[in-house]
Amino acid sequence: MTLQANLRTLIALAALVLFCASLAPAAAEPPCIANPKSAPCIGARQPNAPPCLRGSYGPRTAQIAQMKYLAxxxxxxxxxxxxxRLEAVLQNLRTLALTPQVRSGDWEKMQGLISAFQEQNPQLLVFYINPDGSYYTAELGLTGKNLSDRAYFPGLMKGDEVVGSIVVGKTSGKKSFIVGAPVTNNSAVTGAMGAAIYAENxxxxxxxxxxxxxxxxxxxxxxxxxxxxxxxxxxxxxxxxxxxxxxxxxxxxxxxxxxxxxxxxxxxxxxxxxxxxxxx
CATH class of the missing domain: 3.30.450 (Beta-Lactamase)
Structure with missing residues (x-):
């Protein structure tokens, strides 16, 4: 079976765990205290079982614990x-941030490179951010908008990467996930490469x-x-x-x-x- 087929099988099996509470109700004390040889005592108690299984005994306990594991x-x-998927976008931005064109900080020098990457990834909106928060896109060039008020912006300008910040795009107007990689020159942050991944896509x-x-x-x-x-x-x-x-x-x-x-x-x-x- 392929990896995707295996994952689908896990999904189908995992759905059963949602009904574990009804399949294996908890018992306050072992029913075998009065009769140590009673059938429920054959199954070992499982103290690490899900909440609905704690105190349960018998064959179903192990079965439902296995379903929880599958879930x-x-x-x-x-x-x-x-x-x-997000890591792949980040890796591409890291690569772009290391190129001489992008490290130059000159939009005219980096425009061709960024435009080519944008054409190959229409599910993204790719942009270059200046230290003051202004930014460029392949389609618009300098957008006239500013990202300095975004929650992720200060960390990005300090040299931190950003992955998964949820925003409504100032350019696209769409709910998006932001991925960003700082651009450095002589150990100083001079800008950043960013991409907005449209949430719907x-x-x-x-x-x-x-x-x-x-x-x-x-x-x-x-x-x-x-x-x-x-x-x-x-x-x-x-x-x-x-x-x-x-x-x-x-x-x-x-x-x-x-x-x-x-x-x-x-x-x-x-x-x-x-x-x-x-x-x-």
């Missing part, structure tokens, strides 16, 4: 898929690579609970994922014992929330 593996693979690419069944929804949100991704084409055009801001259910997510994983690249938190917001 965790699927969620990690989904987050990794997003990281790989990114989500469609994720859907094609890792379709998620209707029985669950995976959301990714940044540290301030601003929605980055929501699995399922239908979910992105209907509640709860229609909103461009925070999902209401994300604020209570820590109380739901949902499966989550945090990306070390973007800081996004990927969570399986089931169909819609979790039931309180």
């Amino acid at each position: 965790e593996s699927m969620l990690a693979a989904y987050a990794s898929q997003a990281d790989v 990114f989500a469609a690419a994720m859907e094609n690579a890792m379709p998620v069944p209707d029985s669950m929804v995976i959301v990714a949100a940044d540290k301030t609970d601003v929605l980055a991704l929501c699995s399922g084409l239908d979910q992105r055009t209907n509640p709860p994922c229609l909103q461009t801001g925070a999902l209401p259910c994300l604020k209570d997510m820590e109380k739901q014992n949902n499966l989550s994983v945090v990306s070390s690249l973007t800081g996004w938190k990927f969570t399986i929330v089931g169909p819609g917001c979790p039931v309180k």
Whole structure:
């Protein structure tokens, strides 16, 4: 089987874990205290099992613990898929930032190189940022707009890379994820290469690579609970994922014992929330 087929199998199996609470209700004490040879005691107790399995016994305990493991593996693979796509853009920007044309800081010298990269990547909006926040694009040249008020801008001008900052583009007007790499000359930051990845295009690419069944929804949100991704084409055009801001259910997510994983690249938190917001 191909990697994509394996991932789809994991997705299908992982959906079953959402019903673990009904399949294996918790027991306060082992039922075998009165009868040590009773059948439930054949299965070993699993103290590290999911909340709905703690205190459970018997063959189903191991089975559902395995489904939880599959769900965790699927969620990690989904987050990794997003990281790989963003990392590829970052690597290209790093390469551009090292070229003599871009390091010159002269738009006329770098314009041809950036225009060629833009043509090869229509899903992006590529730009060069000056230290004062003004910026150029291949289509417009100097845009007349300024990025110095963006949250990621100070760090970028200090030499930090940015990956996954969620914005509404000043040029495109579209919800986008920003990736940026500083440009240095003699160890000083002289500008930055940036790219806005359109969220709609990114989500469609994720859907094609890792379709998620209707029985669950995976959301990714940044540290301030601003929605980055929501699995399922239908979910992105209907509640709860229609909103461009925070999902209401994300604020209570820590109380739901949902499966989550945090990306070390973007800081996004990927969570399986089931169909819609979790039931309180």
